[in-house]
Amino acid sequence: MGFPENFxxxxxxxxxxxxxxxxxxxxxxxxxxxxxxxxxxVFNGDTGxxxxxxxxxxxxxxxxxxxxxxxxxxxxxSWPRIFPSGTGEMNMKGVDFYDRLIDTLLEQxxxxxxxxxxxxxxxxxxxxxxxxxxxSSDWFANYAEQAVECFGDRVKRWITxxxxxxxxxxxxxxxxxxxxxxxxxxxxxxxxxxxxxxxxKAYRAMKAVRPDVAVGYAPVGIxxxxxxxxxxxxxxxxxxxxxxxxxxFTNTWFMDPVFLGHYPEDGLKHYGKQMPEFPESDxxxxxxGADFFGTNIYHGDLVKENGEPYGEQVPFAPxxxxxAMGWQITPEALNWGPKFLYERYGKPIIITENxxxxxxxxxxxxxxxxxxxxxxxxRYISQLKRGVEEGIPxxxxxxxxxxxxxxxxxxxxxxxxxxxxxxxxxxxxLKASANWYAELIRSNGSNL
Ligand code: BGC
Numbered sequence: 001m002g003f004p005e006n007f008x009x010x011x012x013x014x015x016x017x018x019x020x021x022x023x024x025x026x027x028x029x030x031x032x033x034x035x036x037x038x039x040x041x042v043f044n045g046d047t048g049x050x051x052x053x054x055x056x057x058x059x060x061x062x063x064x065x066x067x068x069x070x071x072x073x074x075x076x077x078s079w080p081r082i083f084p085s086g087t088g089e090m091n092m093k094g095v096d097f098y099d100r101l102i103d104t105l106l107e108q109x110x111x112x113x114x115x116x117x118x119x120x121x122x123x124x125x126x127x128x129x130x131x132x133x134x135x136s137s138d139w140f141a142n143y144a145e146q147a148v149e150c151f152g153d154r155v156k157r158w159i160t161x162x163x164x165x166x167x168x169x170x171x172x173x174x175x176x177x178x179x180x181x182x183x184x185x186x187x188x189x190x191x192x193x194x195x196x197x198x199x200x201k202a203y204r205a206m207k208a209v210r211p212d213v214a215v216g217y218a219p220v221g222i223x224x225x226x227x228x229x230x231x232x233x234x235x236x237x238x239x240x241x242x243x244x245x246x247x248x249f250t251n252t253w254f255m256d257p258v259f260l261g262h263y264p265e266d267g268l269k270h271y272g273k274q275m276p277e278f279p280e281s282d283x284x285x286x287x288x289g290a291d292f293f294g295t296n297i298y299h300g301d302l303v304k305e306n307g308e309p310y311g312e313q314v315p316f317a318p319x320x321x322x323x324a325m326g327w328q329i330t331p332e333a334l335n336w337g338p339k340f341l342y343e344r345y346g347k348p349i350i351i352t353e354n355x356x357x358x359x360x361x362x363x364x365x366x367x368x369x370x371x372x373x374x375x376x377x378x379r380y381i382s383q384l385k386r387g388v389e390e391g392i393p394x395x396x397x398x399x400x401x402x403x404x405x406x407x408x409x410x411x412x413x414x415x416x417x418x419x420x421x422x423x424x425x426x427x428x429x430l431k432a433s434a435n436w437y438a439e440l441i442r443s444n445g446s447n448l
Contacts, residue, residue, distance in 0.1 A: 001389050002445055008111065008396025009441040010072030011065065011418060012353055014118035014162065016048045017405035019078060021055035025093035028084025030120035031130075031171075032408075035178030046411030052403050052421050058101050061428070064419055065402060066108040068434050069441040073110050074352060074398045075101070076118035076162065079143055086122030087139050095150055102154050113398075114155045115218065116144050116202065118162040119171075119178070119408075126179050131168070131191035131198075140198035145205035152210040159294050159352065160199045163220040168192045169248040176409055185246055185274045192248055193278055193286075196257050200285040207289070217258050218294030218352045221251035223337040225300040225330060227314055235311025236303040240340050242310035243267035251341075259345040261287035266309075292395065293345055296353035298325075300333030323376075324357040324414055331379035335386050338394055348393040353400035354380055357407070357414040362429060368420045373433040381440070382448045399437060403428070 016032045036047035054061055065073055079086065081094035105112045117140065121130060125139055133139075144160065152158075161167075170177035173188045183191070203215050224236030243250050243266045252264035261283055268275055306312040321329040338349045356376045360368050381397065388394050404417035412423055418434040421427075439447050 008072045010398040011402035012074035012398040014076045015078035016120040018052040018054040020051040020053045022049045026091040028080035029123035030080045031178040043411035048406045051406045062104045068438045074113040076115035080122040086125035112155050113157040115159040119167050131194045136194045137197035141201035141205045144202035148206045148209045158215045159218045160202045162218045164254045165249045196286045200288040203288045214291040216292040216294045217290045219254045220296040223300035223333040224303045225332045227304045232305045235305040239303040239311045257286045293347040293349050294352035297337045299327045300330045331383045334380045335383035342392045351397040355400035357416050360415045368431040370431045370433045374436045
């Protein structure tokens with residue numbers, strides 16, 4: 001029992017959050033480059049201009065990953081680094097960077113797992129309407145196809161898009177993330193649809209180039225945790241797959257089309273006349289395939305049976321522990337989440353992100369003693385193990401994040417890394433959690 005021998009233990013990052021070098025070597029502008037310049041868009045006026053300077057320090061970073069013993073490393077490509085205008089001419093210096101990074105990882109025996117789109121959308125395409133443009137899915141598919149042409153000989157695990165809930169809902173409805181738009185619902189639904197169409201077209205294009213690569217999709221969402229693990233299971237399940245209100249921060253709006261080939265009925269009913277008409281043939285493309293389900297799970301909500309369609313969300317008890325993001329620490333989310341997702345969508349699961357932000361001080365002795373993160377990881381991964389032992393096909397786990405990094409609208413204020421980054425000097429320090437995680441990987445989970 002326990003984790004299978006080939007379980008993929010890894011850590012994850014994303015291009016804009018760590019690379020820096022925002023104008024180096026012909027990189028084009030991304031919507032995050034321009035969003036960061038807006039007043040009050042990002043905490044403290046922080047930008048990703050330098051971030052962790054990973055673009056220049058990737059070799060040393062990979063050495064640290066090796067020291068931790070990571071078997072896999074999930075990172076994203078910066079679309080505008082490869083295609084400065086989003087389409088057209090490729091920037092070979094950008095391609096070279098990823099070639100070198102991938103080769104360095106492979107030299108160290110670390111499996112590269114590449115996300116094509118983790119939110120740094122080319123500004124030039126945004127100026128043409130971005131995801132609202134009816135060509136946007138083709139732009140994305142073209143980028144995906146070229147990326148797999150360049151790197152598919154060495155990268156065998158790909159993710160098309162990370163958390164459409166965020167780049168669509170936060171980016172186009174609430175305006176909290178880049179590009180910072182606050183469109184009406186109809187426009188937001190068009191953007192969401194085009195992004196999914198982009199996934200489907202990318203999937204087909206990538207498989208046509210290299211049938212041997214695995215291509216997944218990594219949405220986020222909400223996780224229902226039954227208060228009583230017998231009585232409330234179905235309520236938690238209905239809660240998790242229900243559609244309430246305008247927010248697209250739901251599971252089903254993105255997952256049902258991609259994995260099941262239709263929009264959720266309750267969502268369609270909610271949007272009613274606001275729902276645009278799309279060609280019928282689109283759904284078959286959106287549902288073209290996904291070889292695995294990448295899920296980012298940080299916390300869950302407590303749900304109790306009350307006979308209502310989505311059960312009853314129960315408030316947390318006073319004193320419920322929160323991370324530095326203000327997110328509840330709910331380890332059981334890593335048991336129920338994958339279980340419910342597998343039940344509904346039937347795809348092997350990879351935990352593509354899980355972790356916590358903490359107030360990580362470098363101690364006077366130079367170490368970073370993040371014992372709370374060890375406790376967080378230990379509890380969450382123990383719950384994941386239950387799922388593995390219950391027979392859910394969970395292939396891997398990626399801690400978010402390998403390095404402290406640019407936490408989007410929160411700037412550098414929130415630290416998620418298992419490696420501490422001093423942004424003034426770019427010094428890296430392995431946190432206690434990195435050492436603990438190293439032992440976890442070495443013992444394949446037996447130190448839980
Ligand atoms: C994103 C990451 C982010 C993390 C913590 C996810 O929403 O994919 O980019 O840093 O969670 O907020």
